[in-house]
Structure formats: structure tokens, C-alpha cells
Amino acid sequence: MQREKKEKKPFPKMILKYVGRHKWAYLGGIVTLFVVDFANLYIPEYTGDIIDGLTIGNMDLKGALYYVFLIFVVGLILMIGRFFWRYFIFGSCRKIELEIREDMFSHLTGLSMNYYNRNKTGDLMAHFTNDLNSVRMAVGPAVISTFDAVIMTIMVLVKMIQHVNLELTLIAVLPLLVILFGGVYYGKAIEKRFSEKQQAFSDLTDEVQESISGIRVIKAFVQEQKELKSFAKANKNNKDKNMRVVKLNAVVWPLLEALIGLSSVITLLYGGYLVSKGDITPGEFVAFNQYIGSLVWPMIAVGDSINMFSQGMASMSRIQSIFDEQPEIKDTEKTNNDITSLQGGIQLNNLSFRYREALPDALQNIKVNVPKGSTLAILGRTGSGKTTVANLLLHMYNVEDGMISFDGRDINEIPLKTLREQIAYVPQDNFLFSDTLQTNIAFGVRNFKERPAEKVKHKLFLSRKEGEEAYLEQELYNRESQADKEYGDLEAVQEAAKMACIHDNIMEFPRKYSTMVGERGVTVSGGQKQRSSIARALMKDAPILILDDSLSAVDTDTEEQILKNLKENREGKTTIIIAHRISTIQNADHILVLDEGKMAEYGTHEELLAAGGLYANLYEKQQLEKQLEAV
Ligand SMILES: Nc1ncnc2c1ncn2[C@@H]1O[C@H](COP(=O)(O)OP(=O)(O)OP(=O)(O)O)[C@@H](O)[C@H]1O
Numbered sequence: 001m002q003r004e005k006k007e008k009k010p011f012p013k014m015i016l017k018y019v020g021r022h023k024w025a026y027l028g029g030i031v032t033l034f035v036v037d038f039a040n041l042y043i044p045e046y047t048g049d050i051i052d053g054l055t056i057g058n059m060d061l062k063g064a065l066y067y068v069f070l071i072f073v074v075g076l077i078l079m080i081g082r083f084f085w086r087y088f089i090f091g092s093c094r095k096i097e098l099e100i101r102e103d104m105f106s107h108l109t110g111l112s113m114n115y116y117n118r119n120k121t122g123d124l125m126a127h128f129t130n131d132l133n134s135v136r137m138a139v140g141p142a143v144i145s146t147f148d149a150v151i152m153t154i155m156v157l158v159k160m161i162q163h164v165n166l167e168l169t170l171i172a173v174l175p176l177l178v179i180l181f182g183g184v185y186y187g188k189a190i191e192k193r194f195s196e197k198q199q200a201f202s203d204l205t206d207e208v209q210e211s212i213s214g215i216r217v218i219k220a221f222v223q224e225q226k227e228l229k230s231f232a233k234a235n236k237n238n239k240d241k242n243m244r245v246v247k248l249n250a251v252v253w254p255l256l257e258a259l260i261g262l263s264s265v266i267t268l269l270y271g272g273y274l275v276s277k278g279d280i281t282p283g284e285f286v287a288f289n290q291y292i293g294s295l296v297w298p299m300i301a302v303g304d305s306i307n308m309f310s311q312g313m314a315s316m317s318r319i320q321s322i323f324d325e326q327p328e329i330k331d332t333e334k335t336n337n338d339i340t341s342l343q344g345g346i347q348l349n350n351l352s353f354r355y356r357e358a359l360p361d362a363l364q365n366i367k368v369n370v371p372k373g374s375t376l377a378i379l380g381r382t383g384s385g386k387t388t389v390a391n392l393l394l395h396m397y398n399v400e401d402g403m404i405s406f407d408g409r410d411i412n413e414i415p416l417k418t419l420r421e422q423i424a425y426v427p428q429d430n431f432l433f434s435d436t437l438q439t440n441i442a443f444g445v446r447n448f449k450e451r452p453a454e455k456v457k458h459k460l461f462l463s464r465k466e467g468e469e470a471y472l473e474q475e476l477y478n479r480e481s482q483a484d485k486e487y488g489d490l491e492a493v494q495e496a497a498k499m500a501c502i503h504d505n506i507m508e509f510p511r512k513y514s515t516m517v518g519e520r521g522v523t524v525s526g527g528q529k530q531r532s533s534i535a536r537a538l539m540k541d542a543p544i545l546i547l548d549d550s551l552s553a554v555d556t557d558t559e560e561q562i563l564k565n566l567k568e569n570r571e572g573k574t575t576i577i578i579a580h581r582i583s584t585i586q587n588a589d590h591i592l593v594l595d596e597g598k599m600a601e602y603g604t605h606e607e608l609l610a611a612g613g614l615y616a617n618l619y620e621k622q623q624l625e626k627q628l629e630a631v
Pocket residue numbers: 117355356359362380381382383384385386387388389428549
């Protein structure tokens with residue numbers, strides 16, 4: 001999922017804004033880091049002092065205990081200091097991650113349909129997971145590593161030279177320099193292998209996800225073997241890419257240990273020689289050994305931090321490009337914010353539209369007037385442009401001025417919020433969220449106060465252990481019913497459900513309106529989903545209702561009932577019904593027949609029958625089918 005293309009991009013400035021917000025915490029973290037590193041220097045020194053004092057004999061037990069006490073105090077400072085730099089810096093990087101994620105999500109919800117047509121869901125998901133992860137690493141652990149390495153190295157070197165011996169320092173540090181440069185090189189090599197490994201893993205995940213989502217098709221077409229083969233390939237690729245990381249590490253780590261060993265050997269040899277000559281004391285010798293040990297980590301950290309920074313940069317650039325994406329559809333200077341409601345009159349005036357320049361017209365010169373309170377039906381073969389009309393009425397795509405107006409006001413003048421609030425829409429794909437039926441139906445009108453049940457639901461599902469299941473289910477149910485009572489919109493929900501002829505079905509579910517649908521809940525049938533989706537739109541009680549092929553999955557009796565309910569309840573309000581079946585639309589005030597995006601016919605049922613064109617043709621065919629069914 002994560003694309004690791006090496007592209008040179010400008011510095012992603014947005015990160016400065018986020019880090020800037022936490023500058024005091026960062027400063028606090030770095031200062032405490034400094035204190036910790038400084039305090040750290042005293043442990044080897046005091047240890048050396050004890051050894052010297054005891055060997056030379058000018059220190060008694062009390063004196064030694066005093067130094068031990070000092071070491072203890074330093075240890076205490078280290079403990080507290082380490083807590084605080086973790087708190088300051090890791091805390092900030094988690095907060096930054098949260099802030100970016102929130103801004104990203106809110107920015108994404110503002111982007112237009114065209115953006116979603118162009119981008120894969122998987123890639124967008126990767127920005128929320130992998131990319132944010134590496135940004136966090138870059139503004140957290142990498143900052144610590146860098147500062148720690150630099151501060152520590154300088155302090156330790158100064159201490160070794162001042163406190164012990166210059167020559168010994170130079171000689172012992174030599175192998176460590178090899179670690180430093182090797183580390184930088186290793187960082188680059190491992191980054192490449194690591195991103196290959198990540199890619200292989202996300203390919204594997206995609207493979208599994210695709211197969212599980214499509215399992216019904218796979219089984220129905222008996223393609224399990226083929227799926228197994230392609231899974232095995234992705235699985236092996238994942239293993240191979242992991243092995244490449246393992247192999248490199250298998251060579252590098254023993255080498256690293258050998259270099260550290262070499263440094264110790266040199267220290268022992270030359271340091272021992274210096275002690276025997278009397279140039280340094282045994283205590284200084286011991287301290288030196290400890291100092292050298294504390295230099296190893298910073299040397300390794302340099303390569304690590306470079307790695308984390310470069311990965312973080314690449315991720316930040318990708319996130320920056322999301323932020324740079326401007327919503328195509330938004331309120332402009334043409335928008336008249338005084339328009340807060342619509343009456344329901346719709347005029348399409350020579351409406352032409354294409355999804356992209358390179359594509360042919362999806363709609364051409366559509367000219368229809370829908371008076372307030374009337375019903376317009378749109379009929380046409382698949383791909384004739386019916387859904388496109390609905391999309392355009394909802395301003396999901398831009399159209400030129402003058403092509404669509406509501407109550408005589410151009411669509412480009414109407415604030416998006418007003419427009420979409422005043423239109424209730426039943427989309428063709430009837431999407432339901434993984435939530436209770438009640439929440440799904442009340443979706444368009446729910447108040448954004450969090451219902452208590454919603455808060456506990458998540459926790460309950462997370463804490464689910466075997467055996468606790470039944471109890472949790474019951475608990476969830478209780479709290480949900482409680483929430484329903486408190487928030488009291490169940491009655492309105494039931495009203496809408498009754499109109500959409502889904503109420504009786506819902507009452508048959510064991511948990512009724514609290515039934516969870518979607519991936520974690522029951523599977524509702526296609527027709528049930530469609531009617532829940534109609535109920536959701538009816539609940540909104542808007543001046544304009546658009547039903548996109550919303551009665552295709554219900555039987556004709558239910559269809560008749562729903563249409564009757566609509567007629568009664570939507571008196572004086574505008575309705576647009578898109579359908580394939582003539583039975584659905586024959587009572588509409590006007591019928592628009594689309595053919596390849598053009599207005600093929602327009603009129604009432606009787607007029608169109610009399611015209612003897614496409615509509616009359618279709619009518620005859622469907623009558624015939626009906627008679628056949630009856631036989
Ligand atoms: N997002 C899109 N990008 C590009 N072309 C599109 C897009 N959506 C639809 N089209 C094209 O526009 C034309 C009209 O599509 P539309 O979805 O409006 O048809 P429809 O009448 O609703 O069909 P159906 O009855 O199958 O729902 C089709 O040729 C379709 O391929």
C-alpha cells in the first residue's frame with residue numbers, strides 16, 4: 001500500500017505548524033535529556049573514585065558508602081529525568097499524530113467525489129496508518145535519538161579526554177567511528193529492504209482482504225485453487241522480503257558486536273599499559289571502560305535517526321499533498337448565504353455534463369421543469385445517465401451556471417449545506433453503517449451529541465473475552481435501550497420505518513431497532529437494506545426527495561404500499577423517482593426517458609403511451625412479462 005517512490009519533493013512545511021504548537025514540550029524534553037546525559041557522566045566517575053579510594057587505601061567504608069549514596073542520587077535523577085523526557089517528547093509526538101490524523105480526516109471529508117474517483121481506498125488508508133506512523137517516529141524517537149546521540153557523544157568525549165587520557169580516547173574511539181559510518185550505510189540498505197518488506201506485507205493483506213470480501217464469488221465459480229495459488233505466491237514473496245531483512249541483520253549485528261569487542265580489547269590493552277606505567281589510575285581505567293560502553297549506543301542511533309527522518313519526510317510529503325488538495329466543490333463568492341431553505345421547484349435548463357474532459361457527455365441538453373410538489377420520474381436503460389442527474393442535483397460535481405436551478409436560483413448560488421439539507425436522497429447502492437438500525441435510520445437528523453451506548457459499545461467489543469460474550473451482549477442491549485429512551489427519537493424512527501414498509505421486519509429481529517447491521521452485526525437482505533435506506537431519507541422529511549432505483553429489490557405489492565405512503569406523506573413536496581420498472585413510475589406527474597444521456601421522451605404516462613416510442617415499447621414488454629409471471 002505504501003508507495004516508496006523516491007521523489008524529490010519540497011520540504012513539507014505543514015509539519016512545522018504541528019511541532020510549533022508543542023515547542024515548549026519539546027524544549028522541556030530536550031532540557032531534561034541534557035540533564036539526564038549530564039548526570040549519567042557521574043556514575044563512571046564515582047565508580048572510579050570508589051575503586052581508587054579503596055585500592056590506594058585513603059577511603060574507608062563510610063567514604064565508599066558516601067559515594068554509593070551519590071550514585072544512588074544520580075540514579076534517582078536519571079529515573080525522574082527519563083520519565084520527563086519521555087513524557088514531554090513521546091507525549092508530543094502522540095499528540096501531533098492525533099492532530100494530523102484529525103485534520104486529515106476532516107480535510108478528506110471535505111474533498112469532492114472526483115477525488116475519491118481518482119484515489120484508491122487502500123492508498124488513503126495507508127496515509128492514516130503507515131505514513132502517520134513514520135511521521136510520529138520522525139517527530140518523536142528520531143528527535144530523542146539525535147539529541148541524545150549528539151549531547152551524549154560530546155559530553156562523554158570531553159569527559160574521557162579530561163578525566164582520563166587523550167591518546168587512549170582516540171585509539172578506543174577508532175572502531176566506534178567505523179560503527180558510525182557503517183551505521184549510515186546500513187540505514188540506507190535496510191530502509192530499502194524494509195520498504196520492500198512493507199510492500200510485500202500490504203500486497204499480502206490486499207490479497208487476503210480481496211479474497212475474503214469476494215469469497216462468495218470465489219466459491220460460486222469454484223476458483224478456490226486459483227486463489228490458493230495466488231495467495232501462496234504473495235505469502236512466499238512476503239517471506240522472501242522478510243528474509244532479506246533478516247540476512248542483512250544477520251551479517252551486520254555480529255559485525256557490530258565484533259567492533260565493540262575490538263574497542264574493548266584496545267581499551268584493555270592500551271589502558272592496561274597506561275595503568276602499569278602509572279599514567280592513569282585503575283579507577284580511571286574502570287571509568288573509561290564504562291564511558292566507552294556508553295558511546296556505542298549513540299553511534300548506532302545516528303544511522304537509525306537518519307533513517308527515521310528520511311522515512312518521515314517522505315511520509316510527510318505524501319500527507320502534505322493531501323492537504324494541498326483543494327475541494328473542487330465548495331461555496332464560492334457566488335454563494336448567497338441568505339438561502340437557507342428550498343421550496344422544491346427544480347429546473348434543468350439545457351443541462352449537459354461529462355465526468356472528465358476525455359469522456360463523452362454523460363448528459364446532453366436536458367431540459368425539464370419540475371414544479372414544487374410534483375413528482376418527476378426518470379426512466380432509462382442502464383448507463384443512460386439517471387444517477388448522474390441525481391449526483392448533479394446534489395452538487396457532487398460542478399456544472400456551469402444556468403444549467404440547474406432550484407426555485408429559480410442557480411445551484412451555484414445555493415450554499416452546499418442548504419442544498420444537501422433540503423434534499424433527502426436514497427442512493428442506488430444503499431450503504432448502511434456498521435451500527436444499529438435506529439442510528440442508521442436517524443442518520444440524517446441525529447444530533448451529534450454522543451449517545452451513551454456508543455461510548456460503551458466500543459469498550460465492550462474490545463474487552464470481549466470468551467465466556468463474557470453473552471453477558472456483554474446483554475449489557476450492550478440494556479445500555480442501548482436506555483440510550484434510546486433518553487434520546488427519545490425512536491418514535492420518529494419507527495414512523496419513517498413504517499412508511500418505508502420495514503417496521504414489521506425490524507420488529508422480527510431479536511433486538512429490534514437495536515439490531516446491529518454491517519460487518520459486526522446481522523446480515524440484512526438486499527430488500528431490507530433498500531427499505532432501511534428509504535426510511536433514512538424519509539426521516540429527514542425534506543422538501544425534495546430523490547429515490548435512485550430504490551424499489552428494485554422489493555416485490556410489487558410492497559412497492560405499491562410504499563408508493564401509496566409516499567403519496568400521502570409527501571403532499572406538496574417534490575419527489576424524483578428513478579426506476580427501471582414502469583409500475584414504479586406510471587403515476588408520476590412527469591416522466592423523463594433518458595437514452596444515452598439524451599432526453600428521449602418527456603410527458604405523462606398517457607402521453608408517452610400514445611406517442612408509441614421507447615416508453616410505450618418498454619410498457620408492452622413489461623406487461624407481457626407480468627402476464628407470463630401470472631401464468
Ligand atoms: N464517476 C464516474 N466517472 C466517469 N464516468 C462515469 C462515472 N459515473 C458514471 N459514469 C458514466 O456515465 C454514464 C451514466 O452513468 P449513470 O450512473 O448515470 O447511469 P444510470 O442511468 O444511473 O445507470 P443504472 O441504471 O445502471 O444505474 C455511464 O456511461 C457511466 O459509465
